[in-house]
Amino acid sequence: MESAALIIELEKRLPRKRFEHVLRVTETAKELAGRFGVPACIAEQAALFHDIAKFMEPSEMRRLIEENGEDVKLFSFHHELWHAAAGRIIAEQDFGVQDQDILNAIRYHTTGRAGMSDLEKLIYIADLIEPGRDFPGITELRNAAKLNMDEAMRACIVHSVRYLIDRNAAVFPDSIECYNEHVQII
Numbered sequence: 001m002e003s004a005a006l007i008i009e010l011e012k013r014l015p016r017k018r019f020e021h022v023l024r025v026t027e028t029a030k031e032l033a034g035r036f037g038v039p040a041c042i043a044e045q046a047a048l049f050h051d052i053a054k055f056m057e058p059s060e061m062r063r064l065i066e067e068n069g070e071d072v073k074l075f076s077f078h079h080e081l082w083h084a085a086a087g088r089i090i091a092e093q094d095f096g097v098q099d100q101d102i103l104n105a106i107r108y109h110t111t112g113r114a115g116m117s118d119l120e121k122l123i124y125i126a127d128l129i130e131p132g133r134d135f136p137g138i139t140e141l142r143n144a145a146k147l148n149m150d151e152a153m154r155a156c157i158v159h160s161v162r163y164l165i166d167r168n169a170a171v172f173p174d175s176i177e178c179y180n181e182h183v184q185i186i
């Protein structure tokens with residue numbers, strides 16, 4: 001889909017703050033794409049779509065997930081996680097996205113997973129380090145992303161899993177598998 005038309009659609013669907021986040025993620029994703037050898041137009045599309053379902057009603061996300069054979073384990077976790085699976089379905093069904101790598105980048109941008117593609121990692125990282133983010137440790141994540149994509153992905157998934165564990169919060173199994181893949185086995 002042409003980016004300009006998609007941006008107009010996103011502006012209708014998302015509150016201002018989230019829309020601006022999506023634009024910042026898109027700029028960050030294009031920057032990382034140039035650095036890490038991913039086609040910028042693919043990174044741009046995935047980034048623009050990644051939060052398309054962020055403000056859907058949970059009941060509507062649940063319906064989409066159930067009707068499309070998505071992972072029902074999601075329902076045992078906070079509905080914040082559901083928008084990635086719902087977003088993938090919307091990108092495919094409502095916007096005609098067929099590229100499986102773009103669809104997977106949308107699908108796994110909140111949890112990560114084992115065996116992520118370069119594009120999936122790039123969107124996961126861009127979502128976490130876009131210039132509007134501010135949290136303890138963000139500088140380390142941004143510095144890692146200047147050097148090496150796998151190092152950046154490791155730093156990002158370690159950060160995300162640690163954030164949840166520090167709050168005694170549940171960690172989705174895909175995130176644990178992603179974490180295990182990026183840290184040492186001792």
Ligand SMILES: [Fe+2]
Binds near residue numbers: 054083110
């Ligand atoms: Fe998201």
Ligand SMILES: [Fe+2]
Binds near residue numbers: 025050051127
């Ligand atoms: Fe996001």
